[in-house]
Amino acid sequence: MRLFYIVQIYYNQYIIxxxxxxxxxxxxxxxxxxxxxxxxxxDGKGHPVPGVxxxxxxxxxxxxxxxxxxxxxxxxxxxxxxxxxSSIGYRALEQPIxxxxxxxxxxxxxxxxxxxxxxxxxxxxxxxAGDSKRGAVLSSLDVATTAGSNAxxxxxxxxxxxxxxxxxxxxxxxxxxxSQETKQFIDGSLVANPYYxxxxxxxxxxRFSPFLFKGxxxxxxxxxxxxxxxxxxxxxxxxIDLPEKSEVxxxxxxxxxxxxTQQLARDKKSSWGVSYNYVNVGLYFGLVKQTPDYFRLPQFxxxxxxxxxxxxxxxxxxxxxxFNYNQLGLxxxxxxxxxxxxxxxxxxxxWYNNLSWREILNNGWKMNLSSSxxxxxxxxxxxxxxxxxxxxxxxxxxxxxxxxNFVLKNREDLAQTKAVFEKKLGGLSALRFGGEYWYDNNHxxxxxxxxxxxxNMYAAFxxxxxxLTNELAAKIGLRYEYSSLIKKPDLAPRxxxxxxxxxxxxxxxxxxxxxxxxxxxxxxxxxxxxxxxxTHYIINYQKMTKDQIFRVEAYYKKYKDxxxxxxxxxxxxxxxxxxxxxxxxxxxxxxxxxxxKNFDYWISYSxxxxxxxxxxxxxxxxxxxASKNTVSLVMKRFITDWKxxxxxxxxxxxxxxxxxxxxxxxxxxxxxxxxxxxxxxSLNFSMEYVPSIGKKNxxxxxxxxxxMSNVLGYNAVYGYNYSFNGxxxxxxxxxxxxxxxxxxxxxxxVDRTQDAINNNL
Amino acid sequence: xxxxxxxxxxxxGFACMAQSDRYTEAMKKNLAxxxxxxxxxxxxxxxxxxxxxxxxxxxxxxxYYYAGLSLCTAGWNDPKLDRDANxxxxxxxxxxxxxxEKNSEICGLRNMSATQQMMVDPQTRWQTxxxxxxxxxxxxxxxxxxxxxxYYLQAEGIMNTPEAFGGGKAKAKPIFEKAxxxxxxxxxxxxxxxxxxxxxxxxxxxxx
Numbered sequence: 017m018r019l020f021y022i023v024q025i026y027y028n029q030y031i032i033x034x035x036x037x038x039x040x041x042x043x044x045x046x047x048x049x050x051x052x053x054x055x056x057x058x059d060g061k062g063h064p065v066p067g068v069x070x071x072x073x074x075x076x077x078x079x080x081x082x083x084x085x086x087x088x089x090x091x092x093x094x095x096x097x098x099x100x101x102s103s104i105g106y107r108a109l110e111q112p113i114x115x116x117x118x119x120x121x122x123x124x125x126x127x128x129x130x131x132x133x134x135x136x137x138x139x140x141x142x143x144x145a146g147d148s149k150r151g152a153v154l155s156s157l158d159v160a161t162t163a164g165s166n167a168x169x170x171x172x173x174x175x176x177x178x179x180x181x182x183x184x185x186x187x188x189x190x191x192x193x194x195s196q197e198t199k200q201f202i203d204g205s206l207v208a209n210p211y212y213x214x215x216x217x218x219x220x221x222x223r224f225s226p227f228l229f230k231g232x233x234x235x236x237x238x239x240x241x242x243x244x245x246x247x248x249x250x251x252x253x254x255x256i257d258l259p260e261k262s263e264v265x266x267x268x269x270x271x272x273x274x275x276x277t278q279q280l281a282r283d284k285k286s287s288w289g290v291s292y293n294y295v296n297v298g299l300y301f302g303l304v305k306q307t308p309d310y311f312r313l314p315q316f317x318x319x320x321x322x323x324x325x326x327x328x329x330x331x332x333x334x335x336x337x338x339f340n341y342n343q344l345g346l347x348x349x350x351x352x353x354x355x356x357x358x359x360x361x362x363x364x365x366x367w368y369n370n371l372s373w374r375e376i377l378n379n380g381w382k383m384n385l386s387s388s389x390x391x392x393x394x395x396x397x398x399x400x401x402x403x404x405x406x407x408x409x410x411x412x413x414x415x416x417x418x419x420x421n422f423v424l425k426n427r428e429d430l431a432q433t434k435a436v437f438e439k440k441l442g443g444l445s446a447l448r449f450g451g452e453y454w455y456d457n458n459h460x461x462x463x464x465x466x467x468x469x470x471x472n473m474y475a476a477f478x479x480x481x482x483x484l485t486n487e488l489a490a491k492i493g494l495r496y497e498y499s500s501l502i503k504k505p506d507l508a509p510r511x512x513x514x515x516x517x518x519x520x521x522x523x524x525x526x527x528x529x530x531x532x533x534x535x536x537x538x539x540x541x542x543x544x545x546x547x548x549x550x551t552h553y554i555i556n557y558q559k560m561t562k563d564q565i566f567r568v569e570a571y572y573k574k575y576k577d578x579x580x581x582x583x584x585x586x587x588x589x590x591x592x593x594x595x596x597x598x599x600x601x602x603x604x605x606x607x608x609x610x611x612x613k614n615f616d617y618w619i620s621y622s623x624x625x626x627x628x629x630x631x632x633x634x635x636x637x638x639x640x641x642a643s644k645n646t647v648s649l650v651m652k653r654f655i656t657d658w659k660x661x662x663x664x665x666x667x668x669x670x671x672x673x674x675x676x677x678x679x680x681x682x683x684x685x686x687x688x689x690x691x692x693x694x695x696x697x698s699l700n701f702s703m704e705y706v707p708s709i710g711k712k713n714x715x716x717x718x719x720x721x722x723x724m725s726n727v728l729g730y731n732a733v734y735g736y737n738y739s740f741n742g743x744x745x746x747x748x749x750x751x752x753x754x755x756x757x758x759x760x761x762x763x764x765x766v767d768r769t770q771d772a773i774n775n776n777l
Numbered sequence: 778x779x780x781x782x783x784x785x786x787x788x789x790g791f792a793c794m795a796q797s798d799r800y801t802e803a804m805k806k807n808l809a810x811x812x813x814x815x816x817x818x819x820x821x822x823x824x825x826x827x828x829x830x831x832x833x834x835x836x837x838x839x840x841y842y843y844a845g846l847s848l849c850t851a852g853w854n855d856p857k858l859d860r861d862a863n864x865x866x867x868x869x870x871x872x873x874x875x876x877x878e879k880n881s882e883i884c885g886l887r888n889m890s891a892t893q894q895m896m897v898d899p900q901t902r903w904q905t906x907x908x909x910x911x912x913x914x915x916x917x918x919x920x921x922x923x924x925x926x927x928y929y930l931q932a933e934g935i936m937n938t939p940e941a942f943g944g945g946k947a948k949a950k951p952i953f954e955k956a957x958x959x960x961x962x963x964x965x966x967x968x969x970x971x972x973x974x975x976x977x978x979x980x981x982x983x984x985x
Contacts, residue, residue: 067818069825071832076803078829080822104862155901260904562897609898654900656939709942 051115054088055122057081057101065126068103072113091115105129128486137489137514139524139558139567159226162650163663164700164725166757168221169232170211173251174667175648177569177603177620178236181669181696182641184734184748186211186220189641190236191573192599192626193248193550196535200251201243203334203372205388206454208430212316212342213364213394217734217748223318223340223366230256237552237571238526241477241493241510242436242448247532247550247575255370257332258287258324261765265291269759270299288323295342306751311405312345312361331375331383340366350400350420351739351746356408358420361397366390380440384450387433396424415587416740425461428536430454441480444489449478458536467540471501471533479510487516499533499547506531506547521559528552534579538591546593550575563610573599578630583679596636597628615653622646632677634685640735643669643696660705669696676738676745688742697730717763725755800837803830804968807843811850817858820851824866831873838883839968841874845886846970852893860897864890881924882970884917888930910934925959926970928952929977936980950984953977 053072057065064085071078072091079089091097094115099122102108106126113120154162154172165171170188173179180189187195200210202224212220226232231254243250259278267274276291295316320338327333345361372386400408400420410417434452441447454473460466479493493510510528517523531547539545551574558567578595607618624644629636647668654661676689702723708716726732731753736745807826814820824847831840845867852863867890871883888910895906914934917927932952938944960974 067821069828071825071829074833076799076826076830076833078825080818080825083818104866157901260908656941659941 050090050092051094051117052088052090052119053099053113053115053122054086054119055124057085057087058123058125059106060125060127065103065106068101068106068126071100071102072115073098073100073110101126137522139514139522139556154232156226156229156232159232161652161661161663161702161704163665163702163723164667164698165665166221166702166723166755167226169224169226169229169251169253170222172226173232173234175618175620175650175665176234176236177605177622177646178234178249179622179646180624180641180643181646181667181698182734183219183696183732183750184217185641186214186222188249188251190249191571191601192597192624192628192639192642193573194639194641197246197248197532197550198251199243199246199249200253202253202336202370202388203255204242204384204386204434204436205370205372205432206245206430207368207388208390208428208456209366209368209392212340213362213392215344215346215362216360217737218751223338223368224253228255228336229253236569237573238510238512238528238554240491241479241495241508242450244475244477244495244497244508244530245473245532247530247548248573255334255336255372257334258284258326259289262287263763263765265761265763267293267759267761269757270303271295271297271757272759284326286323286325288321290319290321292319293317300756304752304754304756307749308346308348308751309357310344310346311359312343314342314344316340316342327375329376331373333371333373335369335371337367337369339368340364347401347405349746351737351744352417352741355403357401357403357405359397359399359401359405361399363395365393367392382438382440384436384438385434387431389429389431391427391429394424394426396426398422398424419587422463423461424463427459429457444481444483446481447478448480449476451476456536458540460536460540469501469536469539469543471499473500473533474498489514497531497547501539501543502533502545502547503543504546506549517557520561521557524554524556524558526552526554526556534591538579541589542591545579545591546577548575548577548579548593548595561610563608565605565607567605568602570602571600575599575628578628580630581632581685583632583683583685585683586679595628595630595633597626597630597639599624599626601625614656615651617649617651619650620646620648632685633675634677634687637675637687638673640672640674643672645670658705659707659709660703663702663704665698665700667696667698667700671695672735674735676736676742678742689738689745691736693733693735696732696734697728698725698732699727699730700725701727715764717765719761720759721761722758723756726753729753800830800834801968804839804843808968811843811847814847814850817851817855820847820854823847824851824870828870836877838874838877838880841870841877842882842886842970845870845874845890846972849886849889849893852889860893864894879920881917881921881927884913884920885924885926885930887913888917888927888934892930892934923959923962925956925963925977926973928956928959929973929980932956932977933980936984946984950981953981953984957981 057068059065066081066083066085068081069078070081070087072093075091075093077089077091077093079087081087097113097115098110099113100108100110101124103126105128107129109124109126159165159169159172160167162172162175173188174181178190182189185195188198189195190198200207210224211222214220233252235250235252237249239250259280262278262280264277265275272293272295274291274293276289278287278289280287296313298313301310301313318338318340320336322336325333341364343363345359347357347359350356350358368390370386370388375383377383398420400417402408407421409421412418432452432454434450436448436450438446438448452475456471456473458469475495475497477493477495479491482490491512495508495510496505498505508529508531512524512526514522514524530550530552533547534545552571554569554571556567556569575597577593578597579591579593580595582590582592584590601622601624603623604621605618609616624642626638626642627636628639649666651664652661671692671694673690673692675687677685678688680686702721705720708718732750734748736747738745807823810823814823824844827840827844827847831837831844834840848863848867852858852860867886871887874883891906891910891913895902895910914927914931917924932949935944935952936946936949956977957974960977963971965971
């Protein structure tokens with residue numbers, strides 16, 4: 017009532033003013049006629065775009081385009097307004113519109129937004145693996161659960177196309193290349209000694225656990241200008257940023273025991289961790305007989321530590337260090353004598369450090385700094401022993417026997433630093449450039465001869481990603497390198513292209529020139545050796561959906577300036593760059609997680625046709641590490657009711673050639689004997705039991721793991737060693753027919769989910 | 778002079794009421810469309826419509842909530858939908874809603890969004906999206922321990938988890954019961970979410 021009274025007074029006193037005000041409102045109401053807005057929306061190629069949200073800004077009025085891109089609505093506002101068109105995957109469009117009751121028709125085009133999920137990626141030559149990468153082919157869990165890998169990254173990568181099944185030597189032999197032609201990089205820095213030191217005719221494991229890394233890229237050719245000094249292949253490992261939670265881990269097995277912890281700060285901005293592992297195969301070798309006679313049991317101590325700090329702008333600073341000491345000694349029958357033995361004794365110290373800083377700068381700039389330092393010391397004693405295991409000494413005239421007694425100490429230090437700057441050029445296009453510096457110091461004592469090698473290597477590189485559309489992309493790069501040791505520069509262009517041929521399908525092509533220095537073992541003798549060189553041509557087709565990947569890749573690789581060994585006399589050599597090789601092949605890969613429920617499998621097939629003339633090869637012949645046909649079938653089945661996973665891997669490789677090269681009277685190598693090994697077959701099995709899975713906030717997380725290699729007991733022969741006179745040959749076989757492993761992995765986690773919730777409230 | 782000012786205020790208030798009536802009406806009209814929407818295109822169109830209301834109103838979180846809920850419904854119904862893109866949109870809508878008001882209903886929406894992303898590949902995604910889903914649920918329950926929809930979502934999640942992983946019907950049953958009990962007690966404000974009771978009862982029946 018009181019309100020009415022006040023209004024009444026108001027009306028009385030200011031009636032005229034009020035009337036005019038009311039009139040104004042009325043006029044406004046009349047003018048507020050409905051305007052019909054309709055039209056059609058197309059994309060850049062003239063296809064209709066459905067699902068676009070059309071809005072008159074600051075009003076409720078609008079519509080959504082239908083399946084033919086048409087829309088129609090009536091707008092109740094009038095005057096100058098703004099109409100907005102938005103849809104996922106397209107650049108939103110705003111334009112002025114004058115609404116005055118007359119119907120309006122709009123025909124317009126929306127531009128596709130460059131979208132990392134939709135855009136084509138360059139896949140020629142490279143397999144991405146890891147949860148963080150789209151196009152992930154193998155995750156770190158995949159590595160651990162690939163039967164036969166026993167959580168060794170290299171062993172798992174060998175189930176992918178392009179890699180050879182070489183069992184007597186560590187490393188990845190890719191597409192007709194030797195294992196030295198494949199290099200590993202952690203967070204951008206080269207790893208000088210990624211494997212435990214070689215033992216004759218036995219392949220050693222990699223030093224790094226797959227769980228250190230969130231992403232792995234296995235490039236079998238045509239890789240980026242950011243990487244160099246690898247003729248065939250690079251394995252790019254990207255370490256994890258911050259752990260998900262703090263935890264304490266332990267592992268127990270008859271072979272290995274370890275403890276470690278990861279501590280994540282309360283604010284989830286930093287973490288640190290340490291761990292220690294001890295491997296002793298004494299008990300295992302007691303149970304499972306080994307062919308070699310181990311007089312010093314293999315023992316490995318390894319410790320590591322890390323810290324990781326998230327910077328203010330979302331960058332990361334990471335430091336990782338690991339120290340290893342290992343020793344072993346083994347005796348095998350000597351090939352030149354029926355009763356003598358060869359005793360090999362190894363001690364190895366390795367210390368690896370990696371510090372990296374990734375930062376997001378202003379104006380679309382990014383920076384990646386990394387540096388690493390590693391030192392590796394091998395102490396090898398090789399001795400000829402009699403049946404009593406006592407040393408036997410031969411006179412120098414019998415040099416083939418005399419040379420079987422030696423002491424070798426080899427120390428290699430590698431320090432390097434690398435800077436990469438990246439600038440986004442709009443959309444997904446980017447420019448990257450930077451430089452790196454390697455300092456390599458190798459000191460080597462063989463018997464009483466001491467040699468030293470120092471190299472300063474510089475590299476500068478630039479590359480650009482050009483996205484012409486979401487369908488067509490190119491990566492063009494150039495790399496320059498200079499080695500102070502050989503006093504030679506090189507210039508390596510790299511180009512790759514990708515074109516999307518349909519939803520989920522694309523074609524990529526890559527071309528590049530790759531250079532690599534000769535091995536230090538050769539450079540010790542002469543630094544008058546130029547870079548070795550390989551040119552890659554790759555074409556690839558890939559169709560990938562969420563659960564299935566099909567890819568086929570063909571390549572041609574041409575080598576030149578490979579290192580040749582020139583015999584000066586029976587035991588002294590020189591080297592030159594007169595070697596050459598080529599390799600061509602086709603590879604298939606199919607992975608399917610969809611067809612069978614809870615069953616994941618992949619098949620790789622590689623066909624390789626390669627010939628090579630290098631080192632002591634008398635001519636251009638098929639190298640002894642090359643199989644024509646290689647097949648891998650990897651299967652994984654997790655049975656949730658049992659909380660148990662079963663994994664099987666079957667590998668086949670056709671026989672490899674073996675040779676005995678001898679020197680004839682005119683001082684030239686010739687092939688004294690040759691043949692093909694029988695085909696290689698292996699069936700590996702592993703299983704994991706995870707009782708804590710699915711338990712809510714389990715205090716202890718337990719994984720029981722068991723594996724068995726070569727279940728069917730095929731006798732593998734990797735090749736032959738020949739006696740000095742070529743009369744005797746000794747088969748190179750694995751040290752035991754099968755390998756068994758059983759272990760229990762425990763982790764006690766401090767769940768910080770509650771903290772996270774509290775912080776977000 | 779004082780009266781002029783007052784009169785203007787009065788008119789402004791009146792205009793505001795008209796505005797909010799318009800809001801209520803638009804919301805009611807759209808909420809009714811929830812019943813008739815069938816295809817993903819219908820739900821996306823409905824979501825766009827709700828988002829328009831939210832963008833125009835600027836002070837109401839409910840339009841964003843219903844826009845997200847509409848997309849969520851599309852996510853449950855359409856197996857071919859790109860769940861990651863859909864959830865990215867839902868999460869963006871949740872962010873917009875939370876600028877206006879943080880509450881347990883939005884947490885429920887976040888829970889569904891993360892659950893849908895997890896279901897794309899549960900084995901490899903449960904560690905990330907599964908965690909996100911349960912964190913959203915936990916923070917929702919902390920804000921409103923009486924929200925029946927959160928218990929319903931929790932029970933649904935447990936029911937769809939294999940027994941070996943700590944799920945199953947037996948474990949879900951008491952939580953469905955708790956949800957229904959709370960559903961019966963709830964007295965939602967006009968336009969506020971009140972969905973879920975019927976569905977919870979159906980699911981409980983499956984647990985018997």
